Amino acid sequence: MRFKRVFGLLCAASISFVLAGAASAQDKTVKIGAVFPLSGNAASAGIHAKAAIETAMDIINNAHPELGNFPLAKNAGLAGLGGAKVEVVFADNQGSPATGQNQALRLITEEKVVALTGAYQSGITLTASAIAEKYGIPFVNGESTAANLTERGFKWFFRTTPIASDFAKVYFDFLTDMKAAGAKTDTIALVHDTTEYGTSVASVITSAFKEKGMAIAEDISYVVNATDVQSQVLQLKEKKPDVVIMVAYTSDAILYSKTMQALDYKPPMIIADDSGYSDPSFIKSVGKITQGVFNRSSWSVGPPGSPTAIIADMYKKKSGDEMDDTAGRQMQAFFVLCDAIDRAGSTDPAKIQAALKATDMKPDQLMMGYKGIKFDEKGQNTLASGVIIQLQDGEHYVSVWPKATAEKAPIMPFKGW
Numbered sequence: 001m002r003f004k005r006v007f008g009l010l011c012a013a014s015i016s017f018v019l020a021g022a023a024s025a026q027d028k029t030v031k032i033g034a035v036f037p038l039s040g041n042a043a044s045a046g047i048h049a050k051a052a053i054e055t056a057m058d059i060i061n062n063a064h065p066e067l068g069n070f071p072l073a074k075n076a077g078l079a080g081l082g083g084a085k086v087e088v089v090f091a092d093n094q095g096s097p098a099t100g101q102n103q104a105l106r107l108i109t110e111e112k113v114v115a116l117t118g119a120y121q122s123g124i125t126l127t128a129s130a131i132a133e134k135y136g137i138p139f140v141n142g143e144s145t146a147a148n149l150t151e152r153g154f155k156w157f158f159r160t161t162p163i164a165s166d167f168a169k170v171y172f173d174f175l176t177d178m179k180a181a182g183a184k185t186d187t188i189a190l191v192h193d194t195t196e197y198g199t200s201v202a203s204v205i206t207s208a209f210k211e212k213g214m215a216i217a218e219d220i221s222y223v224v225n226a227t228d229v230q231s232q233v234l235q236l237k238e239k240k241p242d243v244v245i246m247v248a249y250t251s252d253a254i255l256y257s258k259t260m261q262a263l264d265y266k267p268p269m270i271i272a273d274d275s276g277y278s279d280p281s282f283i284k285s286v287g288k289i290t291q292g293v294f295n296r297s298s299w300s301v302g303p304p305g306s307p308t309a310i311i312a313d314m315y316k317k318k319s320g321d322e323m324d325d326t327a328g329r330q331m332q333a334f335f336v337l338c339d340a341i342d343r344a345g346s347t348d349p350a351k352i353q354a355a356l357k358a359t360d361m362k363p364d365q366l367m368m369g370y371k372g373i374k375f376d377e378k379g380q381n382t383l384a385s386g387v388i389i390q391l392q393d394g395e396h397y398v399s400v401w402p403k404a405t406a407e408k409a410p411i412m413p414f415k416g417w
Contacts (some may be wrong), residue, residue, distance in 0.1 A: 028084040030347055033091060033107030035118035035128050040095035041225050041251040044281040045120055045326060050090055052331040053317035060338055061085045070307045071339050071365050080342040089113060093124050100124035104131040115346040116333055117259060122146035123196035129157045138352045142333025143326050146200035148377040158356050158375055160333045162384035164201040167296050168208035171271060174388050174401050184242045184411055189218035192247035193231065201247050201273055217241055226252055229259050237265040250276035257286040261417055268413040270294065280321040287395040289417035297389045298368045299328040308367050332368045
């Protein structure tokens with residue numbers, strides 16, 4: 001009897017231990033830091049980035065069999081860490097490189113995050129990722145396109161998005177096709193702000209076009225968060241370029257659109273470098289007076305019932321807005337980071353870094369229209385790609401190029417208002 005009693009107690013203790021172990025695995029969280037502009041002139045982009053990441057957290061932390069084989073959707077939590085849930089600590093960079101740097105430092109030293117993502121503006125990604133590099137913390141970026149971000153010799157920085165050189169090629173090939181179809185594309189004006197993003201993208205576009213034998217006729221710069229761009233628009237109106245390429249954050253993109261209408265200036269073609277022109281607040285504010293603007297993108301909702309369509313619906317329910325390219329690219333980067341943590345089976349930053357280096361995701365594993373995700377030695381995704389979309393039919397972008405995957409044909413010239 002005594003033996004049975006002792007054996008029973010041991011069994012009970014063993015069961016309690018197993019249950020406690022299971023509970024601790026389920027209760028464990030993986031803490032990730034996200035630095036975005038949640039206030040200031042770029043707040044709309046930051047708030048939509050937050051909604052995108054929260055949507056991704058729902059998919060990762062809860063089982064979503066309706067998404068089929070989409071990575072991290074089958075199980076509740078990260079299977080590689082015993083079902084651990086992902087927790088994100090959001091930090092407001094306020095649109096300031098210095099603030100972004102300080103927030104990255106706080107997230108690493110005080111919040112003890114195992115990885116970082118963000119920070120929308122390239123100039124802030126530059127400073128925030130430098131802190132991550134110093135502390136040996138993986139930083140995965142999904143939306144900043146300044147070329148120099150992956151030219152610093154960093155070992156902890158990874159970028160999933162296409163960059164300025166990728167899009168410069170897209171612009172050139174698109175204009176080549178438009179010229180073949182009868183559009184005039186001989187003179188090009190480039191309008192950009194003086195931030196890290198604006199100057200870097202403008203420089204890359206200028207160099208890429210020059211190599212192809214196409215010079216930028218006008219290079220017009222302005223200070224970010226401008227209050228008056230009349231002189232820049234009047235300069236465009238005087239020079240009459242065939243194509244205007246706009247590199248602008250949201251508030252500036254809105255101001256340029258309103259100023260063009262006020263001065264009755266309609267260039268034959270406007271191509272936007274994503275950013276402010278993809279922001280839902282831009283479309284709500286001035287979409288009706290920018291009909292026909294072209295934009296770059298890597299996002300497509302896909303057919304009803306597809307994983308992308310389901311994710312887009314989840315995002316809209318959370319944010320109140322349609323998924324835009326920038327929010328989609330941010331969400332994609334977060335999925336890549338969490339997939340690496342899952343494969344690493346660890347929260348050790350070095351193991352996460354190794355898993356990121358080994359990333360080799362195929363198109364059917366992605367929510368964005370990339371050819372895949374595979375990082376080179378600089379941390380840049382070598383399989384990133386993009387398309388051209390156009391604002392048509394009121395306040396919706398549709399894909400118009402390349403022709404093989406286009407939803408509709410491009411409409412020329414720029415309609416405006």
